[in-house]
Amino acid sequence: MQRPLSNEEQDWVERTLEGLSLRELIGQTMQDHAGRLPFKGDDEAALRRYLEQYPVGSFFIGGEVIQKAAGKAGDYRSWAGMLQSISRLPLLFSGDLEFGAGSAVRSLTAFPPLLALAAADDEDMAYEYGKYTAMEGRAAGFTWALAPGTDLLLNWMNPVITTRCLGDDARRAARLSAALMRGMQDYGMAACAKHFPGDGVDYRDQHIITTINSLSEEEWFSTYGEVSRTIIDQGVMSYMTGHIALPWIEGGAGSTKPVPATVSERITTELLRERMGFDGVVLSDALDMGGFLAWGDYEKRIIDCFNCGTDVLLWPGVRYFAVMEQAVADGRVSRERLSASVRRILEMKARLGVHSAGAAGEDGAALPLLDDKLRPELDREVRQFSRALAGRCLTLVRNRTGQLPLNPQTVRRVLVIMLNKVTEGRRYERMNLFVEQLKARGLQVDILDEFEPLTTLRQWELSGVHWDAAFAPYFLPLHGMMNTARPVGEAAKAIWAMQHAETVTPIGVSFASPYLLQDIPFLDTLVNAYSLHEDTVELTVQALFGEIQFQGSSPVHADTQGEDYGSRGIRMS
Amino acid sequence: MQRPLSNEEQDWVERTLEGLSLRELIGQTMQDHAGRLPFKGDDEAALRRYLEQYPVGSFFIGGEVIQKAAGKAGDYRSWAGMLQSISRLPLLFSGDLEFGAGSAVRSLTAFPPLLALAAADDEDMAYEYGKYTAMEGRAAGFTWALAPGTDLLLNWMNPVITTRCLGDDARRAARLSAALMRGMQDYGMAACAKHFPGDGVDYRDQHIITTINSLSEEEWFSTYGEVSRTIIDQGVMSYMTGHIALPWIEGGAGSTKPVPATVSERITTELLRERMGFDGVVLSDALDMGGFLAWGDYEKRIIDCFNCGTDVLLWPGVRYFAVMEQAVADGRVSRERLSASVRRILEMKARLGVHSAGAAGEDGAALPLLDDKLRPELDREVRQFSRALAGRCLTLVRNRTGQLPLNPQTVRRVLVIMLNKVTEGRRYERMNLFVEQLKARGLQVDILDEFEPLTTLRQWELSGVHWDAAFAPYFLPLHGMMNTARPVGEAAKAIWAMQHAETVTPIGVSFASPYLLQDIPFLDTLVNAYSLHEDTVELTVQALFGEIQFQGSSPVHADTQGEDYGSRGIRMS
The missing domain is CATH 3.40.50.1700 (Glycoside hydrolase family 3 C-terminal domain)
Incomplete structure (x- = not known):
């Protein structure tokens, strides 16, 4: 469970919540994409006008895992600082920091991927993986990592998880992802476990279509459920829901359409929030993914996503404000639901200390940068860690x-x-x-x-x-x-x-x-x-060439040794 | 079962067999590829020298299914005729006539593929499919169709069978493939059921690697076994073995390497020849495919392929002669085995009537060609059939x-x-x-x-x-x-x-x-x-647009209706 807020933090949350307009409440529940602004990102006047009109609660910055790392740490830090000083409410800056901050920012350190960490299978290394990601990331302006991956590679044909997860063993994945998360959060970076209810069962990709986690209830609780329970119990601040259906709970036999977690109250609220006891922020996966688009038209998708229990919607675009204002006005979205989400978001901001940012937007908890890196001895330490992991995997x-x-x-x-x-x-x-x-x-x-x-x-x-x-x-x-x-x-x-x-x-x-x-x-x-x-x-x-040993142990069943190859996907009628 | 030979035919077989040199015996057991000759194909003097040195028993002509249809019917016919007149022994000319003769020869009629025939599910049409293939094919010089496909599309992920088979239902596939085969053979074209022991279970392609038919013995007999039994009982003249392993019979649990049918005595001789009672010609699949190459070096592959019970090896190249001569000399290949194969090949030639070709090589059983097609009213009939099938599928x-x-x-x-x-x-x-x-x-x-x-x-x-x-x-x-x-x-x-x-x-x-x-x-x-x-x-x-009806019924389970998608290939450890 997450640490309780201090009195000062709790006061700030309640005071802030009371003072928010409807538009500001709505803005807290969406995350914007810095790379998709309709003007040059460093145009301060334009940014000021934009935030007045669209008071969003957080921005995604840096390269997407789906593409390449991009940009420089210093630039992101200044940009985040500028926005922080412009915004009436403190902002969060998220990034796809899945394999170190270098997986999103070119000048920082890219680590071997999660599957390599699983091959090393070392909890201390997992903690450091999170810690160094946080140190570099926060120095570059990030406060929210969209990581670690908590998926399981149960289907070898899965096209999207591959090396982005901690293998096929739930206990190993639970242990390592929780350690990684603690390392991150101990060093000032909100972690975001992803994805709920768990990717890695389907042979398809939710970027393209809604995918299915077809495990039975019992199987789910002994695999994905175990990873979720562990990382929630140890206090993960946020959880990303995927465009992934879970037929045992909703949309099973007889239904013609899978119901992804991002619109499913049964998955997001009943399972994740109530049964698993998650009290942090639920962030949806990106709403421009194919796995979400098939659900309905924009308005239906958005409102179902919010109403199912999502706190923050990822990249809905600024149309979101008008749609949500109308939905609140005509009662399709309740103000209580909105306040409950915003309270959780403000609590996360308070825990990260961004509510006390200086007037100039500077982040007191961020380490200094030198030439777009951490100071030399620390930078060296991070890069040595990265190399050590490479040797271990x-x-x-x-x-x-x-x-x-x-x-x-x-x-x-x-x-x-x-x-x-x-x-x-x-x-x-x-x-x-x-x-x-x-x-x-x-x-x-x-x-x-x-x-x-x-x-x-x-x-x-x-x-x-x-x-x-x-x-x-x-x-x-x-x-x-x-x-x-x-x-x-x-x-x-x-x-x-x-x-x-x-x-x-x-x-x-x-x-x-x-x-x-x-x-x-x-x-x-x-x-x-x-x-x-x-x-x-x-x-x-x-x-x-035998100069170093192979030290990794395979985190998946990589060698079938003939016992079951060739036998997949057969229909015997 | 195949029709018994006439006395005249039987005499010819025995007389011919007695008069063959070792080199000629060996030549009967290989099939050459007309597209891979080391000189221009129409150079008669070169062909004469080639056949003297390499007295092969059959040639593959026309486009491969793997590539596109090519060439003109008249050219193939003249070429076949020229070779027939040069060769001391009558030759067979095979082609990938899977979807009509037009699937190999551009000027002839290409039919909708086998899966379309299965969607029409009409035995009379299947017979005509074979009959018209034979009429056009024999007019173009072919006497041996490497068809029909008798595989079953049990695994929807299979990359190579797709529309080249008669669906996922063994009874339908048995019924239609046998009718097609009868149509072919009734009109003077040897059919070749393919592949044994059956493709369509693996997610991989034997062009690339050896694939696995992982059914149990019981499952195999109720599916592929049923198709095989039917087409054998109705007299198919030849059967192509695939680079496909069948672990219930050989190379199962504990072995590190799959044993493809093309080198497996247990599959080719014990199962196909003895248990299924096949008395025709066993032709291997192409020996340049990846699924065969991994078995060992050239010599090992070739000798194992012959010794397992193969009568004709497909495209081994002319190195085959030297390797086999040496193997016979040192006892690795027995003369009896060689004679037994050659007898079956000569029997097939006798049944097709090619032993009585005229001195100029002309094929008395071939229909005349006009402008590279059958005569107009017959050509129209074939093309109408093709269009009718298109409408039915x-x-x-x-x-x-x-x-x-x-x-x-x-x-x-x-x-x-x-x-x-x-x-x-x-x-x-x-x-x-x-x-x-x-x-x-x-x-x-x-x-x-x-x-x-x-x-x-x-x-x-x-x-x-x-x-x-x-x-x-x-x-x-x-x-x-x-x-x-x-x-x-x-x-x-x-x-x-x-x-x-x-x-x-x-x-x-x-x-x-x-x-x-x-x-x-x-x-x-x-x-x-x-x-x-x-x-x-x-x-x-x-x-x-509703101008004609959809008349086909799906020959595979094409609509999963949500009941099992997403659930393939999962490992629960």
């Missing part, structure tokens, strides 16, 4: 023939088969990091990244080329809207092509999905590295 | 709100959302056929085929555009090596984008996978048309 999933470690004395010429260098016509140049690391060792590197004709590899062999080792690195960007995490298209062709080799056995190295063996079961050797995080790629190469 | 999978049929009087302006116009950077211009048909009705057609920004549709609506109907056509080429039949990449983005429409409800029209509702469950209306076959597209538009 590397997982040797399969080493059937003892191919690893490679002998650095005898391996001189290597082949790299670029799985998914090209997908959907998009080239992923980051795969080159791996090649650069091999070249940096003085290795001669041949690259296969065109798979027509399929027999190129065999032609090379027949022409007399001999490799001492071959690697098949795999990468697919984190929820890049592919609707799959599997190797498709050119990557699938590459799997065909690589089997033409007769003189060398490729070593799989996944920098993305941990489930490569589902599609390439013939690999005798597989390393899971979870991301193209720079230190990770460097250390992966060191581990391949 | 169209399936109204869902019409929840009674949107269909559209009113031709009031629908004037329509929107087309191009799902999968672009996939893997490849543009599928054939989707334009559908648009052309709409325009040909005088409709004003707006097209959405760029999905960035996602909100384009809403912007158009807000700018005042009003559509009377919207269509979301879907296409993905038949096993185009995508490793998935689902909408991925740009198509997935399109699903997100289409939900931004608030004034119109898109009508789904799948020209590919029948399972679109798995990924786009919010569609209130879905038509399955199974292919972009030209008549089909034209008739689809007529059916949308």
Whole structure:
């Protein structure tokens, strides 16, 4: 449970709540997107007019996980400060700080993803993961991390969670996500567990359509329920509901339409608020996602979302004000419901101390920045942590023939088969990091990244080329809207092509999905590295050559060993 | 069972067999690929030298299903005739005549695919499907169709069978495939049931890796076993084994490697030959497929493939001769086994009457060609059949709100959302056929085929555009090596984008996978048309506007109605 408010904080909440106009009450219940303002973001006069007209309660800043990290810490900090000084009510600034503050802000530290943390399976590291995210994040103006992920990768085909969660084991995920959350909140950053009621069961992506968590009630309580209960009991300040349905509680057999949590009173209020006992802020997932759009027209979607028990709606756009004013006026939304949400939001602001920001908007709790980073010794500490985690996560999933470690004395010429260098016509140049690391060792590197004709590899062999080792690195960007995490298209062709080799056995190295063996079961050797995080790629190469150990243990059932592959999704009628 | 040979035929078989050299025996057991000769195909002198050195038993000609139909009927016929006159032994000419002879030869008639035939569910039509394929095919020089498909689409995620099979119901598939086979064989074309032990259970593609048919023994006998038994009992002349493992019989629990039928004596000899009683020719699937390559090096693969009970190896390349000669010499392959296979092959040739081809190579059983087609009245008959089937297959999978049929009087302006116009950077211009048909009705057609920004549709609506109907056509080429039949990449983005429409409800029209509702469950209306076959597209538009009825019944469980979507592939640990 969250810590009780002090008297001073409680007073501020009640006093503030009393003084709010209807428009201000409504504004507290929406979160705006700094990247979507209808004018240049640093135009102070325009911002002032905007906030007068649209007194929103919080802003999302920085890059979205869905895209790339962007911008500089100092710029976000000044911008947040400027807005804080303009706004009559203290604002919160949120970000997709899922893998360190560097996953949203380019000048800060990007950590290996959550699945890497799960492979390291170290609670102290999880706490530090949260702590350093908070220190860097708050220095860059953030007060609210839309993290940690509390989803479970129960379906290996899930296209959106992949490396963004803590594996498939509920107890591990509960333990690590709670520690991460404590680290964040102890250092001044509100955490936001996501997503409720839990992603990772469906094979689809709620960016695209409403997805289904099809577990039974009993299964749900022993998995997602356990993670939720743990992180709520330990005081998480906010929880993001997903565009995810939970048929055991609503919209099950016989219904024609799934009911996502973001419009479901049974999920958001009865299950999350009442049964799980969550007393913090419920934030919806982004309302421009496909999984929300199918629910109805804008007005229906918005009002159902608010009325089901959501405290803050994520990116509804400023149309929200007019729709909500009308809905309050005609009784479709009650003032009591509105006040209850705003009280929770103000309580969160008070807990974070933003109610006492200085007049110039400066955040007393934020560490100073130097060249867009924390001060050197602290910055070094954060980056060392990031590298240490990279070293801890590397997982040797399969080493059937003892191919690893490679002998650095005898391996001189290597082949790299670029799985998914090209997908959907998009080239992923980051795969080159791996090649650069091999070249940096003085290795001669041949690259296969065109798979027509399929027999190129065999032609090379027949022409007399001999490799001492071959690697098949795999990468697919984190929820890049592919609707799959599997190797498709050119990557699938590459799997065909690589089997033409007769003189060398490729070593799989996944920098993305941990489930490569589902599609390439013939690999005798597989390393899971979870991301193209720079230190990770460097250390992966060191581990391949035996200079460091593989220390990670797989946080998912990555090696099916033949017992159940091929058997998914069958209908026996 | 197959018809007994006449005395004359039996004599020819025995006499021929006795006179064969070892090299000729070996040659009978391989099938060559006319498109892969190391010289120009019409160079008669080169062909003569080639056949002297490599006396192969059969050639594959025409386009592969995997690619496009190619070439002209007359050219194939003359080429086959020339080879027949050169070859000491009569040759067979095979082709991927899965959907009519036009699926391999551009100037002949392409039928709607097998799944369309299953939607029409008419045994007489199935017979005609086979009969017309044989008439056109034999006129173009073919004597051996690598068809019909006898697979079952039990797993909706299967990426390679999709519309190439007769649905998910074993009894329907048995009935229709046997009728089709009889039509073929009655008109002088050897049929080849494919694949044994049955594709459609795995989510993967044996072009890429060895796949698994993971049914239990009991399940297998009540599904694939039933189809096999039926078509064998009714006398199918050949059966293609796939690079598909069947763990209940071999390579189950505890083994690290699946054993594909193409190297499995237990599947090919014990199950197919002995238990199912198949006495025709066993042809392997193509040996350059990924699903075969992982088995071992070339020599191991080839010898295991022959020794497991395969009569004819598909596209092993001419290295095959040397490898087999050596294997016979050192006893790894027995002469008896070789003779037994060759006897079956010669028996098939005798049954087809190719042993009595004229000295000039002309095929007395082939109908005459005129302008690369059958004579006009027969050509018309075949094309009418193709169009009739197109009309019979169209399936109204869902019409929840009674949107269909559209009113031709009031629908004037329509929107087309191009799902999968672009996939893997490849543009599928054939989707334009559908648009052309709409325009040909005088409709004003707006097209959405760029999905960035996602909100384009809403912007158009807000700018005042009003559509009377919207269509979301879907296409993905038949096993185009995508490793998935689902909408991925740009198509997935399109699903997100289409939900931004608030004034119109898109009508789904799948020209590919029948399972679109798995990924786009919010569609209130879905038509399955199974292919972009030209008549089909034209008739689809007529059916949308109520000018003809939807007569097809879905040959798979295409509408999950919410009862089980989202629940696939979950691991509860």
